[in-house]
Amino acid sequence: MKKAFGSPQTPSISTLSRRPKITRPLRKQLATPTQNGDRFIANRSSVDFDWARYLVNKSNIIGKKPSKEEYDREPAASLVMDSSKMLRTLSFSRKPSGQGLQSIYSEAPSVDTTVRTSRSQSRNIPQHAVRTLDAPDLVDDNHLNLQDWSDSNILSIALGNAVYLCDANTSTTSELLTVDNDVGPVSSVNWAPDGKHIAIGLTSSAVQIWDSTCNRQLRSLKGHHGRVGSLSWNDTILATGGRDSSIIIHDVSIRNSNVKTYRGHEQEVCGLKWSLSGQQLASGGSDNLLHIWDKSMSSSNVRNQYLHRIDEHFDAVRALAWCPFQHNLLASGRGLADQSIKLWNSLTGACLNTIDTNSSVCALLWNRHERELLSSHGYSENQLTLWKYPSMAKTAELTGHTSRVLHLAQSPDGYTVASAGADETLRFWQVFGNPDTSESTKTKEPEGILNSYLMHIR
Structure with missing residues (x-):
């Protein structure tokens, strides 16, 4: 009779008798670890516990059947996770050399610790601004971008027809330019x-490039047929968004700077941000549309060459921010009719x-x-x-402005935030922590603002 595949077979007595006996000294030897160790102990130093807790909480609803949208969304969410979270427990980049486990561990990729997780010591977040300044004639328009902080630690702000520079290194303030009424006010x-x-965008549709070290205009860029309310640099490439619903890509290193025109919006382009890699451009418009453009796939002056067209908003899309630690993660915010923040995978558009x-997001x-x-x-x-990412739990709320907070700018060391509001005040917050104790890395308070340009009021 044939035995079924996989059925147990009873060993014969002769077979059992031929088996070697395990002596007591051998048992003692087996119980003793080898010199290099015989155990694998999990290393959880690279685990993001906030992300893990978020996923566990999502899956704790027993009996809930995921919707089709959740099935479509979850694979996309995994694409924007940190590479450190996708490391396998045991993975080799090459064939093992046979030199032992210690050599393999020493060649394993190190985990990026530049962004600290929730395990780091909690910090004290000041609830009040460390400095409040008067900013008269700040235009109350949520479609404009009137404030920016440079990598050389100079804060620029447009007030009416003028642009002022606040140098935090020297604690001085100066006027960069004042335009005539027929071309102003400054719009970005x-x-x-x-x-x-x-770069200075004007209501007259022109874009001016200035050298801040000598207060001299270098050139004027044209191409729009309405005010230029949004600007974004990418090395020598400058993207400009106008009320004419077009996005013009300028290469300022060449004489004929207008190299591309993106057309996909139906109304004014009020938000522009290049990704940190410089390969993708996010644009938001008054038409409630969000577009993601890919630099490699867009040819010159061809309409609708966007990578993704997103129409899930109910108000103008101006607030845009690319994540510094997950480069395909984009955050967007909308106005009073929407009142939400959305997180996007820029690769899939999910x-x-x-x-x-x-409340409205500015x-x-x-x-x-x-x-x-x-x-x-x-x-x-x-x-x-x-907000704490990725759980998006609310960590702190800072109040002080008496009208909507139109603009945010971050100091080059990443710790200080300047906010400009429709109440015509400019406030400085230590919301992202305290700078290093080294004097060379500290951002000095802009005492030089206390003059006729920006009056110190508190």
């Missing part, structure tokens, strides 16, 4: 990566999370030192809100 400002040159803020900033997102708001509290 943005620093180049070198911290020396600054919405990863939606946070209801119960601006967004990521913390460079912690996994946190800062948002500024309008009606009814006019507050700044700090």
